[in-house]
Amino acid sequence: MRLTLAQLEAFYWTATHGSVDKAAHTLHLAQPTVSLRLRGLEDALGYKPFERAGRGLKLTLRGLDLLDECHTIFASLETIEAHAGAQRVTGPIRLGFAEGFAMVCLPEILSRLHADHPGLQPEVMVATSAQIEPELHDLKLDLAFLVHPSEHKQFKLEPLGRQEAAWVAATRFDLPAVISPQDIATLPIISNPVGSINYQQMIGWFASAGLTPKRIDFCNSVSMLVNLVDKGVGLGIYPCKLAENALAAGRVRILQSSPQIDDTPIFAKYPRQGSKPKADAVLSTVISVLSEMDYLK
Template sequence: MSRITVAQLEAFYWTATLQSVDQAARRLNLSQPTISLRLKSLETELGASLFDRIGRGIRLSSNGLALLEDAREVLDGVEKIASQKHGQRVGGRIRVGFSEGFAIICLSPILAKLHQYYPDLSPELMVSTTPFIEPDLHARELDLAFLVNPTEHEDFRLVPLGAQPTSWVASTRWNLPAMVTPRDLMIHPIISNPIGSINYRQVRGWFASAGLSPKRLDICNSVAMLAHLVNTGVAIGVYPSKMADREVEDGSVRLLTTNPPIPDTPVFAKFPARADSSNIRACINTVREVLTELDYLTATDI
Protein backbone atom coordinates (compact mmCIF):
# COMPACT_ATOMS: atom_id res chain seq x y z
CA MET A 1 0.00 0.00 0.00
CA SER A 2 1.28 3.48 -0.91
CA ARG A 3 2.37 5.68 1.97
CA ILE A 4 2.07 8.97 0.10
CA THR A 5 0.95 11.67 2.54
CA VAL A 6 -0.71 15.05 2.24
CA ALA A 7 2.41 16.58 3.79
CA GLN A 8 4.55 15.15 0.99
CA LEU A 9 2.19 16.42 -1.69
CA GLU A 10 2.08 19.84 -0.05
CA ALA A 11 5.87 20.03 0.00
CA PHE A 12 5.99 18.99 -3.66
CA TYR A 13 3.24 21.37 -4.76
CA TRP A 14 4.75 24.47 -3.16
CA THR A 15 8.29 23.62 -4.24
CA ALA A 16 7.04 23.26 -7.83
CA THR A 17 4.92 26.40 -7.65
CA LEU A 18 7.55 28.62 -6.03
CA GLN A 19 10.44 26.96 -7.90
CA SER A 20 12.43 26.78 -4.68
CA VAL A 21 12.78 24.44 -1.71
CA ASP A 22 13.70 27.40 0.50
CA GLN A 23 10.62 29.39 -0.51
CA ALA A 24 8.39 26.36 -0.04
CA ALA A 25 9.81 25.95 3.46
CA ARG A 26 9.03 29.57 4.28
CA ARG A 27 5.55 29.26 2.81
CA LEU A 28 4.81 26.19 4.95
CA ASN A 29 6.66 27.46 8.05
CA LEU A 30 8.97 24.44 7.96
CA SER A 31 12.72 23.98 7.75
CA GLN A 32 14.41 23.44 4.41
CA PRO A 33 15.67 19.97 5.44
CA THR A 34 12.10 18.95 6.32
CA ILE A 35 10.87 19.92 2.85
CA SER A 36 13.80 18.12 1.22
CA LEU A 37 13.10 14.99 3.24
CA ARG A 38 9.43 15.00 2.27
CA LEU A 39 10.33 15.42 -1.38
CA LYS A 40 12.84 12.58 -1.22
CA SER A 41 10.29 10.32 0.51
CA LEU A 42 7.70 11.13 -2.15
CA GLU A 43 10.14 10.33 -4.95
CA THR A 44 10.98 7.05 -3.22
CA GLU A 45 7.29 6.10 -2.97
CA LEU A 46 6.72 6.96 -6.64
CA GLY A 47 9.99 5.48 -7.85
CA ALA A 48 10.62 8.57 -9.97
CA SER A 49 12.53 11.83 -9.87
CA LEU A 50 10.21 14.84 -9.71
CA PHE A 51 12.72 17.65 -10.26
CA ASP A 52 15.74 18.30 -12.48
CA ARG A 53 18.63 20.46 -11.32
CA ILE A 54 19.33 23.47 -13.56
CA GLY A 55 22.47 25.20 -12.31
CA ARG A 56 21.56 26.34 -8.80
CA GLY A 57 17.85 26.10 -9.52
CA ILE A 58 15.32 23.34 -10.10
CA ARG A 59 12.58 22.64 -12.59
CA LEU A 60 9.92 19.98 -12.80
CA SER A 61 10.85 16.75 -14.55
CA SER A 62 8.34 15.11 -16.88
CA ASN A 63 7.21 12.98 -13.92
CA GLY A 64 6.79 16.10 -11.81
CA LEU A 65 4.72 17.82 -14.48
CA ALA A 66 2.46 14.78 -14.65
CA LEU A 67 1.97 14.84 -10.87
CA LEU A 68 1.41 18.57 -10.39
CA GLU A 69 -2.26 18.78 -11.39
CA ASP A 70 -3.15 15.65 -9.40
CA ALA A 71 -1.39 17.04 -6.33
CA ARG A 72 -3.30 20.29 -6.61
CA GLU A 73 -6.62 18.42 -6.86
CA VAL A 74 -5.80 16.40 -3.75
CA LEU A 75 -4.86 19.52 -1.78
CA ASP A 76 -7.98 21.32 -2.99
CA GLY A 77 -10.04 18.38 -1.80
CA VAL A 78 -8.41 18.48 1.63
CA GLU A 79 -9.06 22.22 1.89
CA LYS A 80 -12.68 21.73 0.81
CA ILE A 81 -13.19 19.17 3.57
CA ALA A 82 -11.53 21.49 6.09
CA SER A 83 -13.78 24.39 5.05
CA GLN A 84 -16.86 22.37 5.97
CA LYS A 85 -15.93 22.08 9.64
CA HIS A 86 -18.33 23.51 12.19
CA GLY A 87 -21.08 23.52 9.60
CA GLN A 88 -19.68 26.42 7.59
CA ARG A 89 -21.90 27.33 4.66
CA VAL A 90 -21.40 29.39 1.53
CA GLY A 91 -23.49 32.53 1.80
CA GLY A 92 -23.58 36.20 2.70
CA ARG A 93 -21.42 39.03 1.44
CA ILE A 94 -17.95 38.56 -0.02
CA ARG A 95 -15.90 41.47 -1.37
CA VAL A 96 -13.80 40.36 -4.33
CA GLY A 97 -11.27 42.24 -6.45
CA PHE A 98 -10.37 41.34 -10.04
CA SER A 99 -7.54 42.55 -12.22
CA GLU A 100 -9.23 44.34 -15.10
CA GLY A 101 -7.79 42.46 -18.08
CA PHE A 102 -8.55 39.15 -16.40
CA ALA A 103 -12.07 40.31 -15.50
CA ILE A 104 -12.94 41.46 -19.02
CA ILE A 105 -12.66 37.89 -20.30
CA CYS A 106 -13.53 35.79 -17.26
CA LEU A 107 -15.78 37.68 -14.85
CA SER A 108 -19.12 37.12 -16.63
CA PRO A 109 -18.92 33.29 -16.61
CA ILE A 110 -17.44 33.33 -13.09
CA LEU A 111 -20.34 35.38 -11.75
CA ALA A 112 -22.89 33.23 -13.59
CA LYS A 113 -21.47 30.06 -12.01
CA LEU A 114 -21.39 31.63 -8.56
CA HIS A 115 -25.08 32.50 -8.94
CA GLN A 116 -25.80 28.94 -10.05
CA TYR A 117 -23.78 27.12 -7.39
CA TYR A 118 -24.17 29.45 -4.42
CA PRO A 119 -27.47 31.40 -4.59
CA ASP A 120 -26.98 32.67 -1.02
CA LEU A 121 -23.60 34.24 -1.82
CA SER A 122 -23.58 37.99 -2.53
CA PRO A 123 -20.37 39.11 -4.28
CA GLU A 124 -19.37 42.78 -4.17
CA LEU A 125 -16.91 43.36 -7.01
CA MET A 126 -14.01 45.73 -7.50
CA VAL A 127 -12.34 45.76 -10.91
CA SER A 128 -9.09 47.65 -11.46
CA THR A 129 -5.38 47.03 -11.98
CA THR A 130 -3.44 45.05 -9.37
CA PRO A 131 -1.62 48.09 -7.85
CA PHE A 132 -5.00 49.70 -7.09
CA ILE A 133 -6.63 46.54 -5.74
CA GLU A 134 -3.84 45.31 -3.45
CA PRO A 135 -3.93 48.29 -1.01
CA ASP A 136 -7.65 47.71 -0.43
CA LEU A 137 -7.03 44.01 0.11
CA HIS A 138 -4.21 44.74 2.57
CA ALA A 139 -6.49 47.21 4.38
CA ARG A 140 -9.08 44.40 4.70
CA GLU A 141 -11.55 46.32 2.53
CA LEU A 142 -11.63 43.25 0.27
CA ASP A 143 -11.91 39.62 1.34
CA LEU A 144 -10.30 38.08 -1.74
CA ALA A 145 -8.67 39.22 -4.97
CA PHE A 146 -7.67 37.63 -8.26
CA LEU A 147 -4.54 39.45 -9.30
CA VAL A 148 -1.85 39.41 -11.96
CA ASN A 149 1.64 39.06 -10.50
CA PRO A 150 0.75 40.32 -6.99
CA THR A 151 3.27 41.11 -4.27
CA GLU A 152 4.02 38.68 -1.46
CA HIS A 153 2.92 39.61 2.05
CA GLU A 154 3.47 37.56 5.19
CA ASP A 155 -0.13 38.09 6.33
CA PHE A 156 -1.67 37.02 3.03
CA ARG A 157 -1.88 33.75 1.20
CA LEU A 158 -1.19 33.39 -2.53
CA VAL A 159 -2.83 30.57 -4.48
CA PRO A 160 -1.35 30.20 -7.99
CA LEU A 161 -3.88 29.66 -10.77
CA GLY A 162 -1.69 29.67 -13.89
CA ALA A 163 -0.29 32.20 -16.34
CA GLN A 164 -2.21 34.68 -18.48
CA PRO A 165 -1.02 34.75 -22.14
CA THR A 166 0.07 38.29 -22.93
CA SER A 167 1.16 39.92 -26.19
CA TRP A 168 2.04 43.11 -27.97
CA VAL A 169 -1.05 44.02 -29.99
CA ALA A 170 -1.20 46.42 -32.93
CA SER A 171 -3.69 47.51 -35.54
CA THR A 172 -3.07 45.95 -38.95
CA ARG A 173 -2.81 49.53 -40.22
CA TRP A 174 0.74 49.65 -38.91
CA ASN A 175 3.34 48.39 -41.35
CA LEU A 176 5.24 46.11 -38.99
CA PRO A 177 7.53 43.16 -39.84
CA ALA A 178 6.66 39.53 -39.14
CA MET A 179 9.16 39.48 -36.25
CA VAL A 180 9.05 42.70 -34.24
CA THR A 181 11.93 44.03 -32.14
CA PRO A 182 12.13 47.00 -29.75
CA ARG A 183 13.82 49.03 -32.48
CA ASP A 184 10.85 48.41 -34.79
CA LEU A 185 8.36 49.78 -32.24
CA MET A 186 10.34 52.59 -30.61
CA ILE A 187 9.35 55.11 -33.32
CA HIS A 188 5.62 54.37 -32.94
CA PRO A 189 3.24 55.69 -30.26
CA ILE A 190 3.06 53.23 -27.36
CA ILE A 191 0.41 53.12 -24.63
CA SER A 192 0.60 51.48 -21.20
CA ASN A 193 -1.04 51.48 -17.80
CA PRO A 194 0.36 53.91 -15.17
CA ILE A 195 3.82 53.86 -13.63
CA GLY A 196 4.05 51.09 -11.06
CA SER A 197 1.68 48.77 -12.92
CA ILE A 198 2.73 45.38 -14.25
CA ASN A 199 1.84 46.55 -17.75
CA TYR A 200 4.12 49.58 -17.47
CA ARG A 201 7.01 47.41 -16.25
CA GLN A 202 6.44 44.97 -19.12
CA VAL A 203 6.57 47.75 -21.70
CA ARG A 204 9.57 49.55 -20.20
CA GLY A 205 11.42 46.28 -19.59
CA TRP A 206 10.85 45.06 -23.14
CA PHE A 207 12.40 48.19 -24.65
CA ALA A 208 15.16 48.28 -22.01
CA SER A 209 16.21 44.75 -23.02
CA ALA A 210 17.60 46.38 -26.16
CA GLY A 211 18.83 49.51 -24.37
CA LEU A 212 16.00 51.59 -25.86
CA SER A 213 13.00 53.68 -24.81
CA PRO A 214 9.87 54.42 -26.85
CA LYS A 215 9.87 57.93 -28.30
CA ARG A 216 6.24 58.37 -27.23
CA LEU A 217 4.65 56.57 -24.28
CA ASP A 218 1.09 57.52 -23.37
CA ILE A 219 -0.50 56.41 -20.09
CA CYS A 220 -4.03 55.06 -19.59
CA ASN A 221 -5.38 53.75 -16.28
CA SER A 222 -7.97 51.44 -17.90
CA VAL A 223 -7.01 48.18 -19.59
CA ALA A 224 -10.27 48.21 -21.55
CA MET A 225 -9.68 51.72 -22.88
CA LEU A 226 -6.03 50.88 -23.60
CA ALA A 227 -7.23 47.98 -25.76
CA HIS A 228 -9.79 50.23 -27.48
CA LEU A 229 -7.09 52.75 -28.38
CA VAL A 230 -4.92 49.95 -29.78
CA ASN A 231 -7.87 48.56 -31.76
CA THR A 232 -8.52 51.95 -33.34
CA GLY A 233 -4.88 52.32 -34.40
CA VAL A 234 -4.01 55.23 -32.12
CA ALA A 235 -1.18 53.39 -30.36
CA ILE A 236 0.41 49.97 -29.82
CA GLY A 237 0.22 48.20 -26.46
CA VAL A 238 0.57 45.07 -24.35
CA TYR A 239 -2.44 43.28 -22.87
CA PRO A 240 -3.94 39.79 -22.39
CA SER A 241 -3.99 37.99 -25.73
CA LYS A 242 -7.57 36.74 -25.42
CA MET A 243 -8.83 40.32 -25.13
CA ALA A 244 -7.95 40.68 -28.82
CA ASP A 245 -9.62 37.45 -30.05
CA ARG A 246 -12.51 39.17 -31.82
CA GLU A 247 -10.34 41.82 -33.46
CA VAL A 248 -7.75 39.25 -34.55
CA GLU A 249 -10.52 37.19 -36.11
CA ASP A 250 -11.94 40.13 -38.07
CA GLY A 251 -8.44 41.19 -39.18
CA SER A 252 -8.35 44.61 -37.54
CA VAL A 253 -5.44 43.82 -35.20
CA ARG A 254 -2.65 41.28 -34.91
CA LEU A 255 -0.82 39.72 -32.01
CA LEU A 256 2.78 40.62 -32.68
CA THR A 257 5.50 37.97 -32.73
CA THR A 258 8.30 39.72 -30.89
CA ASN A 259 11.95 39.26 -29.99
CA PRO A 260 12.17 39.18 -27.05
CA PRO A 261 8.70 37.72 -26.42
CA ILE A 262 6.39 39.11 -23.76
CA PRO A 263 6.22 36.48 -20.99
CA ASP A 264 2.87 35.21 -19.80
CA THR A 265 1.87 36.83 -16.51
CA PRO A 266 1.05 34.68 -13.46
CA VAL A 267 -2.43 34.95 -11.95
CA PHE A 268 -3.05 34.32 -8.24
CA ALA A 269 -5.88 34.31 -5.77
CA LYS A 270 -4.83 36.35 -2.72
CA PHE A 271 -6.56 36.60 0.64
CA PRO A 272 -5.72 37.13 4.34
CA ALA A 273 -3.94 34.04 5.64
CA ARG A 274 -6.16 33.84 8.73
CA ALA A 275 -9.39 34.53 6.87
CA ASP A 276 -9.76 31.31 4.86
CA SER A 277 -13.46 30.47 4.72
CA SER A 278 -16.02 28.45 2.80
CA ASN A 279 -16.92 31.61 0.85
CA ILE A 280 -13.31 32.21 -0.23
CA ARG A 281 -12.77 28.56 -1.12
CA ALA A 282 -16.03 28.46 -3.10
CA CYS A 283 -14.95 31.49 -5.14
CA ILE A 284 -11.48 30.11 -5.85
CA ASN A 285 -12.81 26.71 -6.90
CA THR A 286 -15.41 28.33 -9.15
CA VAL A 287 -12.78 30.54 -10.80
CA ARG A 288 -10.60 27.48 -11.42
CA GLU A 289 -13.52 25.66 -13.03
CA VAL A 290 -14.25 28.59 -15.34
CA LEU A 291 -10.60 28.99 -16.31
CA THR A 292 -10.43 25.32 -17.22
CA GLU A 293 -13.59 25.57 -19.35
CA LEU A 294 -12.29 28.69 -21.13
CA ASP A 295 -8.78 27.21 -21.52
CA TYR A 296 -7.75 30.70 -20.47
CA LEU A 297 -4.52 30.17 -18.58
CA THR A 298 -1.35 28.31 -19.45
CA ALA A 299 0.45 26.18 -16.90
CA THR A 300 3.00 28.17 -14.95
CA ASP A 301 6.44 27.57 -16.45
CA ILE A 302 8.49 25.87 -13.75
Protein backbone atom coordinates in the same frame (compact mmCIF):
# COMPACT_ATOMS: atom_id res chain seq x y z
CA MET B 1 -8.35 32.75 34.25
CA ARG B 2 -8.83 30.86 30.96
CA LEU B 3 -8.19 32.18 27.47
CA THR B 4 -11.20 32.72 25.21
CA LEU B 5 -11.52 32.66 21.45
CA ALA B 6 -12.86 36.23 21.57
CA GLN B 7 -9.65 37.36 23.27
CA LEU B 8 -7.49 35.63 20.67
CA GLU B 9 -9.50 37.20 17.84
CA ALA B 10 -9.03 40.63 19.41
CA PHE B 11 -5.31 39.95 19.68
CA TYR B 12 -5.04 38.62 16.10
CA TRP B 13 -6.69 41.60 14.43
CA THR B 14 -4.88 44.13 16.64
CA ALA B 15 -1.61 42.45 15.67
CA THR B 16 -2.61 42.44 12.00
CA HIS B 17 -3.50 46.15 11.96
CA GLY B 18 -1.19 47.44 14.67
CA SER B 19 -4.21 49.31 16.03
CA VAL B 20 -7.02 48.59 18.48
CA ASP B 21 -9.35 50.95 16.59
CA LYS B 22 -8.85 49.12 13.28
CA ALA B 23 -9.26 45.75 14.98
CA ALA B 24 -12.56 46.95 16.44
CA HIS B 25 -13.71 48.03 12.97
CA THR B 26 -12.84 44.63 11.51
CA LEU B 27 -14.62 42.79 14.32
CA HIS B 28 -17.63 45.17 14.24
CA LEU B 29 -17.11 45.93 17.93
CA ALA B 30 -16.68 49.06 20.01
CA GLN B 31 -13.06 49.98 20.71
CA PRO B 32 -13.47 49.64 24.52
CA THR B 33 -14.73 46.08 24.03
CA VAL B 34 -11.58 45.10 22.13
CA SER B 35 -9.39 46.82 24.74
CA LEU B 36 -11.18 44.91 27.50
CA ARG B 37 -10.59 41.60 25.72
CA LEU B 38 -6.89 42.42 25.30
CA ARG B 39 -6.56 43.17 29.02
CA GLY B 40 -8.28 39.86 29.78
CA LEU B 41 -5.82 38.15 27.44
CA GLU B 42 -2.85 39.69 29.25
CA ASP B 43 -4.25 38.55 32.60
CA ALA B 44 -4.73 35.01 31.30
CA LEU B 45 -1.27 34.86 29.70
CA GLY B 46 0.66 36.59 32.43
CA TYR B 47 2.61 38.69 29.93
CA LYS B 48 2.09 41.56 27.50
CA PRO B 49 1.98 40.57 23.81
CA PHE B 50 2.20 44.23 22.67
CA GLU B 51 4.39 47.23 23.34
CA ARG B 52 3.88 50.83 22.32
CA ALA B 53 5.49 52.06 19.08
CA GLY B 54 4.71 55.74 18.59
CA ARG B 55 0.94 55.99 18.26
CA GLY B 56 0.56 52.33 17.41
CA LEU B 57 1.39 48.93 18.82
CA LYS B 58 3.97 46.34 17.90
CA LEU B 59 4.36 42.74 18.96
CA THR B 60 6.81 41.66 21.61
CA LEU B 61 8.85 38.51 20.99
CA ARG B 62 6.30 36.49 22.97
CA GLY B 63 3.53 38.23 21.04
CA LEU B 64 5.10 37.07 17.76
CA ASP B 65 5.06 33.49 19.05
CA LEU B 66 1.42 33.89 20.04
CA LEU B 67 0.54 35.17 16.56
CA ASP B 68 2.01 32.03 15.00
CA GLU B 69 -0.02 29.92 17.42
CA CYS B 70 -3.18 31.85 16.47
CA HIS B 71 -2.64 30.98 12.81
CA THR B 72 -2.62 27.30 13.75
CA ILE B 73 -5.65 27.62 16.05
CA PHE B 74 -7.79 29.50 13.52
CA ALA B 75 -6.83 27.14 10.69
CA SER B 76 -7.93 24.18 12.83
CA LEU B 77 -11.20 25.88 13.72
CA GLU B 78 -11.95 26.56 10.05
CA THR B 79 -11.31 22.91 9.21
CA ILE B 80 -13.63 21.74 11.97
CA GLU B 81 -16.35 24.20 10.95
CA ALA B 82 -16.09 23.23 7.29
CA HIS B 83 -16.35 19.51 8.07
CA ALA B 84 -19.27 20.03 10.42
CA GLY B 85 -21.11 22.26 7.98
CA ALA B 86 -21.26 24.91 10.68
CA GLN B 87 -20.80 27.72 8.18
CA ARG B 88 -23.02 28.03 5.14
CA VAL B 89 -21.65 29.81 2.10
CA THR B 90 -23.91 32.84 2.27
CA GLY B 91 -23.62 36.58 2.61
CA PRO B 92 -21.36 39.20 1.05
CA ILE B 93 -17.81 38.58 -0.13
CA ARG B 94 -15.61 41.38 -1.45
CA LEU B 95 -13.65 40.37 -4.54
CA GLY B 96 -10.91 42.08 -6.54
CA PHE B 97 -10.13 41.21 -10.16
CA ALA B 98 -7.24 42.40 -12.31
CA GLU B 99 -9.02 44.14 -15.18
CA GLY B 100 -7.57 42.21 -18.11
CA PHE B 101 -8.44 38.95 -16.40
CA ALA B 102 -11.93 40.17 -15.49
CA MET B 103 -12.76 41.31 -19.03
CA VAL B 104 -12.60 37.73 -20.28
CA CYS B 105 -13.56 35.63 -17.27
CA LEU B 106 -15.76 37.63 -14.88
CA PRO B 107 -19.13 37.19 -16.65
CA GLU B 108 -18.85 33.40 -16.55
CA ILE B 109 -17.47 33.41 -12.99
CA LEU B 110 -20.38 35.47 -11.66
CA SER B 111 -22.95 33.40 -13.56
CA ARG B 112 -21.51 30.21 -12.08
CA LEU B 113 -21.44 31.67 -8.56
CA HIS B 114 -25.10 32.69 -8.88
CA ALA B 115 -26.02 29.15 -9.92
CA ASP B 116 -23.86 27.19 -7.47
CA HIS B 117 -24.00 29.52 -4.44
CA PRO B 118 -27.20 31.58 -4.64
CA GLY B 119 -26.76 32.84 -1.07
CA LEU B 120 -23.37 34.38 -1.85
CA GLN B 121 -23.34 38.11 -2.60
CA PRO B 122 -20.21 39.10 -4.55
CA GLU B 123 -19.09 42.74 -4.29
CA VAL B 124 -16.59 43.22 -7.12
CA MET B 125 -13.74 45.69 -7.60
CA VAL B 126 -12.13 45.67 -11.06
CA ALA B 127 -8.88 47.62 -11.54
CA THR B 128 -5.17 47.07 -12.12
CA SER B 129 -3.39 44.72 -9.73
CA ALA B 130 -1.42 47.68 -8.37
CA GLN B 131 -4.69 49.37 -7.37
CA ILE B 132 -6.35 46.26 -5.95
CA GLU B 133 -3.54 44.87 -3.80
CA PRO B 134 -3.44 47.77 -1.27
CA GLU B 135 -7.21 47.39 -0.81
CA LEU B 136 -6.69 43.70 -0.03
CA HIS B 137 -3.87 44.47 2.43
CA ASP B 138 -6.18 46.97 4.18
CA LEU B 139 -8.75 44.14 4.44
CA LYS B 140 -11.26 46.02 2.31
CA LEU B 141 -11.36 42.91 0.10
CA ASP B 142 -11.69 39.24 1.08
CA LEU B 143 -10.11 37.68 -2.00
CA ALA B 144 -8.34 39.02 -5.08
CA PHE B 145 -7.16 37.65 -8.42
CA LEU B 146 -3.96 39.46 -9.31
CA VAL B 147 -1.08 39.58 -11.75
CA HIS B 148 2.38 39.36 -10.13
CA PRO B 149 1.18 39.97 -6.53
CA SER B 150 3.66 40.58 -3.72
CA GLU B 151 4.26 38.14 -0.87
CA HIS B 152 2.89 39.06 2.56
CA LYS B 153 3.06 36.93 5.71
CA GLN B 154 -0.60 37.60 6.56
CA PHE B 155 -1.86 36.53 3.12
CA LYS B 156 -1.88 33.30 1.18
CA LEU B 157 -0.97 33.11 -2.51
CA GLU B 158 -2.31 30.37 -4.77
CA PRO B 159 -0.96 30.20 -8.34
CA LEU B 160 -3.67 29.65 -10.95
CA GLY B 161 -1.64 29.65 -14.16
CA ARG B 162 -0.09 31.99 -16.68
CA GLN B 163 -1.89 34.46 -18.95
CA GLU B 164 -0.47 34.76 -22.48
CA ALA B 165 0.38 38.36 -23.37
CA ALA B 166 1.86 40.01 -26.46
CA TRP B 167 2.28 43.25 -28.37
CA VAL B 168 -0.88 44.06 -30.32
CA ALA B 169 -1.17 46.58 -33.16
CA ALA B 170 -3.81 47.70 -35.67
CA THR B 171 -3.26 46.25 -39.13
CA ARG B 172 -2.67 49.77 -40.49
CA PHE B 173 0.84 49.67 -39.01
CA ASP B 174 3.37 48.27 -41.49
CA LEU B 175 5.45 46.07 -39.20
CA PRO B 176 7.82 43.13 -39.76
CA ALA B 177 6.80 39.57 -38.94
CA VAL B 178 8.87 39.69 -35.76
CA ILE B 179 9.27 43.08 -34.10
CA SER B 180 12.19 44.34 -32.01
CA PRO B 181 12.37 47.42 -29.75
CA GLN B 182 14.11 49.29 -32.56
CA ASP B 183 11.15 48.65 -34.90
CA ILE B 184 8.54 50.39 -32.77
CA ALA B 185 10.45 52.82 -30.50
CA THR B 186 9.28 55.79 -32.61
CA LEU B 187 5.64 54.66 -32.77
CA PRO B 188 3.00 55.75 -30.22
CA ILE B 189 2.70 53.34 -27.29
CA ILE B 190 -0.36 52.96 -25.05
CA SER B 191 0.40 51.86 -21.47
CA ASN B 192 -1.16 51.63 -18.05
CA PRO B 193 0.33 54.12 -15.56
CA VAL B 194 3.85 54.03 -14.14
CA GLY B 195 4.07 51.33 -11.46
CA SER B 196 1.55 49.01 -13.11
CA ILE B 197 2.51 45.52 -14.31
CA ASN B 198 1.67 46.61 -17.85
CA TYR B 199 4.07 49.55 -17.67
CA GLN B 200 6.85 47.39 -16.22
CA GLN B 201 6.41 44.86 -19.04
CA MET B 202 6.53 47.58 -21.68
CA ILE B 203 9.41 49.67 -20.35
CA GLY B 204 11.47 46.57 -19.52
CA TRP B 205 11.06 45.27 -23.07
CA PHE B 206 12.42 48.47 -24.56
CA ALA B 207 15.14 48.70 -21.91
CA SER B 208 16.45 45.30 -23.03
CA ALA B 209 17.72 47.14 -26.12
CA GLY B 210 18.74 50.28 -24.23
CA LEU B 211 15.75 52.22 -25.57
CA THR B 212 12.71 54.11 -24.33
CA PRO B 213 9.69 54.82 -26.54
CA LYS B 214 9.52 58.26 -28.11
CA ARG B 215 5.87 58.63 -27.06
CA ILE B 216 3.87 56.88 -24.33
CA ASP B 217 0.19 57.66 -23.80
CA PHE B 218 -0.96 56.53 -20.35
CA CYS B 219 -4.38 55.04 -19.70
CA ASN B 220 -5.50 53.65 -16.33
CA SER B 221 -8.08 51.32 -17.90
CA VAL B 222 -7.10 48.06 -19.58
CA SER B 223 -10.37 47.96 -21.54
CA MET B 224 -9.73 51.46 -22.90
CA LEU B 225 -6.13 50.54 -23.71
CA VAL B 226 -7.48 47.64 -25.79
CA ASN B 227 -9.97 49.97 -27.49
CA LEU B 228 -7.28 52.53 -28.34
CA VAL B 229 -5.06 49.86 -29.86
CA ASP B 230 -8.04 48.47 -31.79
CA LYS B 231 -8.69 51.96 -33.22
CA GLY B 232 -5.07 52.33 -34.32
CA VAL B 233 -4.08 55.06 -31.86
CA GLY B 234 -0.97 53.16 -30.77
CA LEU B 235 0.55 49.80 -29.90
CA GLY B 236 0.10 48.05 -26.54
CA ILE B 237 0.84 44.91 -24.56
CA TYR B 238 -2.10 43.00 -23.14
CA PRO B 239 -3.53 39.47 -22.79
CA CYS B 240 -3.95 37.76 -26.17
CA LYS B 241 -7.49 36.68 -25.23
CA LEU B 242 -8.54 40.35 -25.24
CA ALA B 243 -7.54 40.67 -28.89
CA GLU B 244 -9.42 37.64 -30.22
CA ASN B 245 -12.52 39.44 -31.57
CA ALA B 246 -10.55 42.25 -33.23
CA LEU B 247 -8.09 39.68 -34.59
CA ALA B 248 -10.92 37.63 -36.13
CA ALA B 249 -12.35 40.81 -37.70
CA GLY B 250 -8.97 41.65 -39.23
CA ARG B 251 -8.53 44.92 -37.30
CA VAL B 252 -5.42 43.99 -35.31
CA ARG B 253 -2.40 41.70 -35.33
CA ILE B 254 -0.94 39.85 -32.36
CA LEU B 255 2.75 40.51 -32.90
CA GLN B 256 5.65 38.14 -32.55
CA SER B 257 8.49 39.92 -30.80
CA SER B 258 12.16 39.57 -29.95
CA PRO B 259 12.58 39.46 -27.04
CA GLN B 260 9.28 37.71 -26.39
CA ILE B 261 6.76 39.10 -23.91
CA ASP B 262 6.64 36.85 -20.87
CA ASP B 263 3.34 35.27 -19.93
CA THR B 264 1.94 36.88 -16.78
CA PRO B 265 1.21 34.68 -13.75
CA ILE B 266 -2.24 34.96 -12.17
CA PHE B 267 -2.64 34.31 -8.44
CA ALA B 268 -5.46 34.18 -5.96
CA LYS B 269 -4.56 36.09 -2.79
CA TYR B 270 -6.53 36.21 0.45
CA PRO B 271 -5.99 36.66 4.21
CA ARG B 272 -4.81 33.58 6.04
CA GLN B 273 -7.43 34.36 8.67
CA GLY B 274 -10.83 35.42 7.35
CA SER B 275 -14.02 34.25 5.61
CA LYS B 276 -12.41 31.05 4.40
CA PRO B 277 -15.52 29.00 3.45
CA LYS B 278 -16.72 31.82 1.20
CA ALA B 279 -13.25 32.40 -0.27
CA ASP B 280 -12.88 28.66 -0.89
CA ALA B 281 -16.24 28.56 -2.68
CA VAL B 282 -15.26 31.43 -4.98
CA LEU B 283 -11.77 30.05 -5.59
CA SER B 284 -13.13 26.63 -6.48
CA THR B 285 -15.60 28.22 -8.90
CA VAL B 286 -12.92 30.35 -10.56
CA ILE B 287 -10.60 27.37 -11.01
CA SER B 288 -13.45 25.37 -12.58
CA VAL B 289 -14.38 28.19 -14.97
CA LEU B 290 -10.76 28.77 -16.03
CA SER B 291 -10.32 25.09 -16.75
CA GLU B 292 -13.44 24.97 -18.92
CA MET B 293 -12.47 28.17 -20.76
CA ASP B 294 -8.90 26.94 -21.29
CA TYR B 295 -7.86 30.46 -20.38
CA LEU B 296 -4.57 29.95 -18.56
CA LYS B 297 -1.49 27.95 -19.40
